[in-house]
Amino acid sequence: MTKKKLKKYIFIELLFTLIFIGIFLCLLVFNQNNEKGQKFKNPASLKGGTIATWSGSLSNQIASKSIEEAHFAFYTNPVDMFQDLRTRKVDACILPSYRIKALKNDYPDLSILDQSLGMSQTSFIFSDKSNELRKQFNEFLEAKKADGTMEMLEEKWFSNPSNYANIPYDKAQLSGENGTIDVAIAADAIPYEYIRDGQIIGYEPEFLDLFCQEYGYNYKMQNMQFDAMLMGISTSKYDIGLSNVEYTEERAQKVNYGSFMREEPIVAIVNNGNPYSKGLIEDLKLSFSKTFIVGSRWKGLIHGLLITLLISGSSIIFGSIQGYFFFLWTKNYPGIFKRIIIFFSNIFLGLPIVVFIMITYYILFGKSRLSGVFISIIAFTFMFSIYVHDCLHASIKTVPPEQREAALALGYTEGQTLVHILIPQALDSFLPSYKNEIISLLKSTSIVGYIAVNDLTRQGDLIRATTYDAFFPLITVALVYLLLTWIIIYFIKLLLSYVNPKRRKPSQILKGIDTNSDPL
Amino acid sequence: MNNTHESTKEIVLKVSNLTKAYGEVKPINQMSFEVYKNDAIAIIGPSGTGKSTLLRMINMLNTPTSGQIFLGDEEVTKEGYPLNKLRLKVGMVFQSYTLFSHMTVIENCMDAQIKLLKRSRQEAYARAYDELNKVHMTDHILKYPDQLSGGQKQRVAIARALAMDPEILLLDEPTSALDPTMVSEVETVIKSLSKRGITMLIVTHEMRLARAASNRVFFLTGGSIYEEGSPEKIFDNPEREATKNFVKRIKKKEWLIKNKDFDFLTSISEIDSFCRDADISIKTNKAIQSIFEETVTQIMLPQIKGQPLIKFTLEYSGQSQLLRLMIEYAGPKLRITDTDNEMAKNLLLYYSDIIEVEPTSDDLNDGFNNAFELKLKKSL
Numbered sequence: 001m002t003k004k005k006l007k008k009y010i011f012i013e014l015l016f017t018l019i020f021i022g023i024f025l026c027l028l029v030f031n032q033n034n035e036k037g038q039k040f041k042n043p044a045s046l047k048g049g050t051i052a053t054w055s056g057s058l059s060n061q062i063a064s065k066s067i068e069e070a071h072f073a074f075y076t077n078p079v080d081m082f083q084d085l086r087t088r089k090v091d092a093c094i095l096p097s098y099r100i101k102a103l104k105n106d107y108p109d110l111s112i113l114d115q116s117l118g119m120s121q122t123s124f125i126f127s128d129k130s131n132e133l134r135k136q137f138n139e140f141l142e143a144k145k146a147d148g149t150m151e152m153l154e155e156k157w158f159s160n161p162s163n164y165a166n167i168p169y170d171k172a173q174l175s176g177e178n179g180t181i182d183v184a185i186a187a188d189a190i191p192y193e194y195i196r197d198g199q200i201i202g203y204e205p206e207f208l209d210l211f212c213q214e215y216g217y218n219y220k221m222q223n224m225q226f227d228a229m230l231m232g233i234s235t236s237k238y239d240i241g242l243s244n245v246e247y248t249e250e251r252a253q254k255v256n257y258g259s260f261m262r263e264e265p266i267v268a269i270v271n272n273g274n275p276y277s278k279g280l281i282e283d284l285k286l287s288f289s290k291t292f293i294v295g296s297r298w299k300g301l302i303h304g305l306l307i308t309l310l311i312s313g314s315s316i317i318f319g320s321i322q323g324y325f326f327f328l329w330t331k332n333y334p335g336i337f338k339r340i341i342i343f344f345s346n347i348f349l350g351l352p353i354v355v356f357i358m359i360t361y362y363i364l365f366g367k368s369r370l371s372g373v374f375i376s377i378i379a380f381t382f383m384f385s386i387y388v389h390d391c392l393h394a395s396i397k398t399v400p401p402e403q404r405e406a407a408l409a410l411g412y413t414e415g416q417t418l419v420h421i422l423i424p425q426a427l428d429s430f431l432p433s434y435k436n437e438i439i440s441l442l443k444s445t446s447i448v449g450y451i452a453v454n455d456l457t458r459q460g461d462l463i464r465a466t467t468y469d470a471f472f473p474l475i476t477v478a479l480v481y482l483l484l485t486w487i488i489i490y491f492i493k494l495l496l497s498y499v500n501p502k503r504r505k506p507s508q509i510l511k512g513i514d515t516n517s518d519p520l
Numbered sequence: 521m522n523n524t525h526e527s528t529k530e531i532v533l534k535v536s537n538l539t540k541a542y543g544e545v546k547p548i549n550q551m552s553f554e555v556y557k558n559d560a561i562a563i564i565g566p567s568g569t570g571k572s573t574l575l576r577m578i579n580m581l582n583t584p585t586s587g588q589i590f591l592g593d594e595e596v597t598k599e600g601y602p603l604n605k606l607r608l609k610v611g612m613v614f615q616s617y618t619l620f621s622h623m624t625v626i627e628n629c630m631d632a633q634i635k636l637l638k639r640s641r642q643e644a645y646a647r648a649y650d651e652l653n654k655v656h657m658t659d660h661i662l663k664y665p666d667q668l669s670g671g672q673k674q675r676v677a678i679a680r681a682l683a684m685d686p687e688i689l690l691l692d693e694p695t696s697a698l699d700p701t702m703v704s705e706v707e708t709v710i711k712s713l714s715k716r717g718i719t720m721l722i723v724t725h726e727m728r729l730a731r732a733a734s735n736r737v738f739f740l741t742g743g744s745i746y747e748e749g750s751p752e753k754i755f756d757n758p759e760r761e762a763t764k765n766f767v768k769r770i771k772k773k774e775w776l777i778k779n780k781d782f783d784f785l786t787s788i789s790e791i792d793s794f795c796r797d798a799d800i801s802i803k804t805n806k807a808i809q810s811i812f813e814e815t816v817t818q819i820m821l822p823q824i825k826g827q828p829l830i831k832f833t834l835e836y837s838g839q840s841q842l843l844r845l846m847i848e849y850a851g852p853k854l855r856i857t858d859t860d861n862e863m864a865k866n867l868l869l870y871y872s873d874i875i876e877v878e879p880t881s882d883d884l885n886d887g888f889n890n891a892f893e894l895k896l897k898k899s900l
Contacts (some may be wrong), residue, residue, distance in 0.1 A: 055627045406618035409579055410632045410684065411608040420635065424622040501622045506662055509624055 006493075013486060020482075024475055029280060040092065040270045041066060043115050049091035052081040052270075058246040059266050062095035062118035064227070067157060067268075076227075077188070079468050085110060085271055096120050096246075096264040102161035102190040106468055109276040116265035122244040123205070123262075125255040127236040137240075137258045140211050146506035149210070154262070157191045157203040164190045165294070169201040171207040176218025182369070183208065183219045184238035184452070186226040186463040192244040192513065193465060195223070197296050204242045223462075230255065232452060235366050282472075291472035297463050304459030305480060311373060312442045315380035317341075319441075322381060325387025330389065331418065344371055344386050354447045356383070361451040372453040387437045395430035406458060422425065427499055435492040440486050446481075529556035531592075532688050532719050533578065538587030540573055545632070549743030550587070555688065555721065559612050560714035562730035565740035566766060574740070578721070579610040591687065597790040608636060611681035615693040616671040619665040625652065626661035629680045632646035637684065638728070643888045644683075655709050665812050671702030675709055682718070689713070689720040695729065703796075707732065727755060737762050746791035767866045777830040781822055788812065789835065798836045800843065804896065807871045808834065810844065811894055815847060815856070823854045829887055843896060845872070848879045848888040856892065860894060872896050 040046055047068045055074035064072065068371055072092055075081045081093040081101075086109060097112055126134040144150050157167060185200060187193040193202035199220060219240075226231070226243055233241040234254045244264075247257055265479040277283055292298040299412050348356070360379040361372065368375075399422050407417040423430075449458030460477035464470050497503060522884045531556040540548040548569030549780045563571050578589060580596065580603050589597045596606045596677060619628050629648035639647070652658050655675040665673055674694060681689060688797040694710065695703045707729050713720065724730055730751055737754040739747045739762075744864055747763045758764045774792050775787050788809050796804035800880065812832060821828060829850040836843050857874050859865050868874075872894040879891035 170578045201598045400618075402614065402616055402618045403620065405581060406612075406614060406620075408604075409581065409607055409610075409612040409614075410681070411604045411636045412632065416635065420631070421620055425620070502664060509627065509644070509662060514642060515645075 009493075010490075012227045017479075017482060019254045021475075021479075022143075028284075028471060038214070040113060040268075043113055043117060043268045046070065046092050046268060049424070050089070053083060054081070054095065056248075057251075058118070058120050058248050059094045059096065061248065062266050066117045066289060067094075073100045074229065079465050079470070080466060082107060082110060082269075083470070085269065086113040086276065088271060092268065093269045095193070095268060095269060096099055096244075097267045098158065098161060098191070098264055099189070100269050103468060104162050105430050105511045108277065109271055110269055111272045113268040113270055116267055117326065118266045119288040120264050120266050121260040121262070122246055122264070123258040123260050124208075125230075125241040125245050125251075125257055127233050127239055128256065129236050129313040130239040131256070133239060134258055136215055136257055137211060140214060141259050141261065143203065144207075144210070153206060155204055155208075161191045164194065164500070165196065167191065167201075169199075169206060171199070171205075172213050174209070174212050174218040174366075175216055178216035179218075181212070181217050181219040181240055182238045183230040184229040185221055185223055186229045186243035186382075187223050188226070188462065189244055190466070193242055194301070198299050203260075204244065208240075208242065212265055222452055223454060225449060228452045231362060232291060235362055237366075242388065287469050287472045289465040291463055291476065292471055294343075294467075296514045297467075300454075300458070300459050300463065301476065301480075304454055304456040307454060308456040309447045309484075310444055311380060311448065311453070312377045314377045315384050316438055317442060317446070318377075319384025320388050322385035323392065326389040327392040328418075330393065331414075337399065338502075341386065341389055345390055348383055348386055353383070353444050354450060357447055358450055372448060372451045376445065376448045376451065376453055380445065383444075384441055387441075388434070391430055391433040391437060392426070395428075398429045399425045424499075426497075431492060431496050431499075431512060438488055438492075442483065442484060445515060524540075529558070531555070531590075532557050532559075534590040536588045536590070538574075538577065538589065538887075539585050540570065540577060540582065541585045543608045546743050548577070548584075551744050553738070553745060553748075555719060556817040557719055558717040559719055559736060561721050561736045561738060562726060562734035563721060563738045563740060564727075564730060564754075564766075565738075565746075567725075570743065571696050573693050575612075575692050575721060575723050578688075578690060579607050579612055581612075581646070590870055600819070608684060609687045611684055611686035613674070613677050613681050613689070613691045613694055615696050617665075617670070617677040617697075619668075619673055619676055621665050624662050624664055625657065625668070626677050628665070628676060628682045633683055647685075648679070648683045651683045652676070654682075654712065655679050669703045670698045671703060673696065674702075674706045677708075678709055678713070682713075687719065689722075691720060691722040693723050695724065695726055714781055719812075720845070725797065727797055731755065739766065741766070772833070772835040774834075775832040777816065777828055779827060780824075784813075784817060787832075792835060794836075800836065804843070807896060810867060811845065811871050814864045814868045815894070818861055819856060819859045819868070820849065820854055822861075823859075824851060826833045826851075831888060845896070846877070846891060847894070849890040850887040850889060854892055868894075870897075 047070070049067075049070055050073055051063055051067055051070045052073045052075055053063045060072075060074070063070070071083070075084075078093070078095055078099050081090070081095070082091045082103075086107070092113070094117065097116075100107065100110060100112060114395075120308070122135060126137070135203075139152075184195055185205070186194050187200045187202070189202075191202055193200060193204050195201075198281060200223060205221075208219065211217075220336055222238070228252070229238075229241045230245075232238045244262070245251065245255075245257070247260070251257075278286070290297075299440060300354050326337075326341060330341055342510060357376065357379055363377050365375050396418075401423055403425065404417055407421040408414070412421065446457035448455050449461065454462070456477055460473040463473040467473070531554050534550050537553075538548055538551045539546060547568075551574070565571055573582055579585050587597070588595055590748065591606065591609060595601070608610070619625075619796050620631070623631060625646055626645065629652060630644040633644035633647060634641060634866075635645075649661070652661060655678055657672060657675050657679065660668065660672065661677075668676070671681070678691075678694075692708065695706050698706060703726070707726070710722065710729060711733045720732065722729070734751055737749060737751050738745045739754060739758075741762055747758065747760050753759075754763065755767055758767050773790065775790070788792060793810060794800075794807060795808060800808075802823070816830060816832065820830060831848045833844070833846040833848075835846075855863065857869070874892050875895060876892045879888040
């Protein structure tokens, strides 16, 4: 590809990317929706309405008992629930009251219907292997309730939760002389546990600190999604789980609760019709600051990006090497090896990658304590190697079979034929497929959030969950992926032209040859 | 041409009781022969009789079902014989030239030398340049195969094989895939190879090539060498029946037209093939095709009511270079030279003179009561 063509190509790509950004901005404008809707006075008046609840939670159960003839919409996190309440897709959200109390400045248009529908009791959860820890925890909790520490913590964190940005927290120095605990936390619930300036702080982390100080423990804390945390505890990958886990009978069968730490009323949250938008520019400014500036969240995104690059990069490099070897083995030992590879090819064809990665993490490596990053690399490496093998196999087929015969007839061995004659001619059709597989892998790594790895996507979503603002985090993440994809395409195109034998100059072709010494 | 003092020559290749069987079918059955140094053997025969299979067994691209092949003193059919070593000594040129598309012409000829014979780049270059010079391709050494014509590619393929200094060269229908205009350049090259004394086996159906380049001809049919001898013997004085028939087939051909919409195009292309095989000049070839078209389709068929019965015969004698065209037909006499179709008549008379003759009398000619010969004008 000539320089001119490459420039033209870059220009067109940038143009398309800008158009996409423009479309997204337009969507933002059209999201400004401030229509005044029905006003609800009490929970009873919600009868027959559309109610948003968090599926699997206690609020879900309570809501179905308290509101008559309601249509329920099930969500997996409160951010989405608030968003749909704001745009009046639902009439009310049923949640513990702290969820909206901490965010009353961000959601001036949402308010609580005062009547409590039920009480939610929460505590730490423990794996089946941490019974000793659980006993100690219960003892400690009793003591702290008695000596007023719990009251102090309650006052500190819950008296004015909307001041969450300023509540002081110093992580304690822990000796760890009696061991290290593996802690799983879903730090997306202000003020129970949340992230500020890259640090996990909150009511429960502070209590954990006190506990560990008392019993001489240190801990390793891994942040993840709520569901991943539940899974992690029920499979004993982690010892303790923190996420103000509400007590339900269902959950009690899978995980072991400590004694109750705290109670919170479950309420209905409705749209009160107040304006919430300060105008497009102000909103964007606020959104930007919340996404990147507040709490140095941009650092989190960089960290997530590095994780994504690590997993993708390692998988691509090791997977390519492994894939090449698979290819050689299939060539040299057809029959059984080919069958095995085809078998795995079909598995990857038919299995959604999310399911594959979860099976790998929770079942194949279920008992192990290897980090999610490491297991992701193993899983993706294997998957990528199968794809590389298929790409090589298909592209070798495009080389006319006579080429192999001609090479053999000259005296090349099968191996030499493959490396020096067939593969160079197959590169033309191999590289585009290879490029596609690389990009596909990059995007596939975005699901590692399901196995408790904080990659770029998960980080973006984390910010969205914490700031309750979707625009900048998601758009930023999308743009980063697009940029990475674009870079990969650019480099593969460069590689294609580099390995194109016809681009060589005569001096390169005749390297090391003196054409003047008359050969005749 | 090469001399044939067999008794004093060394044996380069010996084939002994070679058989290739695909189930019941045996394209090669208990074949034995010896190839002497400087021999250039043309292998001819009907299609599908295993000519290519035989060639491919010599460098073991196909494995024999039974029998032995000896290259010099070594038995190459022995189990465990390193095939890539064998192929360094046996060069092969394919019908479809098969140059490596990712290398330039010079690299095609150098690469195997460097990688397999461990020659230095300078040595390999010199040897490749030498061979390319002999096939007159030195102006194209930095070109890629897709920039060359078929004839040029085949010449490079020959140079590539020879740069490896093989003991014997195998050519599998080297001109079959070529445009007629390019056939002669490759034939010239092959002729020069035999002049150089390169030991080779050429599978071909081009009589002209066989005559010009070989000192021995094998006629293959029924799985074995049916008859062998010098080109003069095989083509001009074949001894055995099948040989005679085969050779005749490339020297006399008849076309029978029994209905008005006969396959005209196939007949024209058969005339073309016949003329090329018989080394008839292109001008004459085209003239014969025109004569056929004008006479049969333009002049005769329009005049015939009902089903026609016409026989067109083309006969060629290589020795005397005589060409004979004859048309016989049944039914009432037709107007040929005094036809109404002015244009067709003029074209016909441009190329030939019409002479009325007696229809040939043998059993096949029942029903023909009219005949005439077309004598090609000398000016052609």
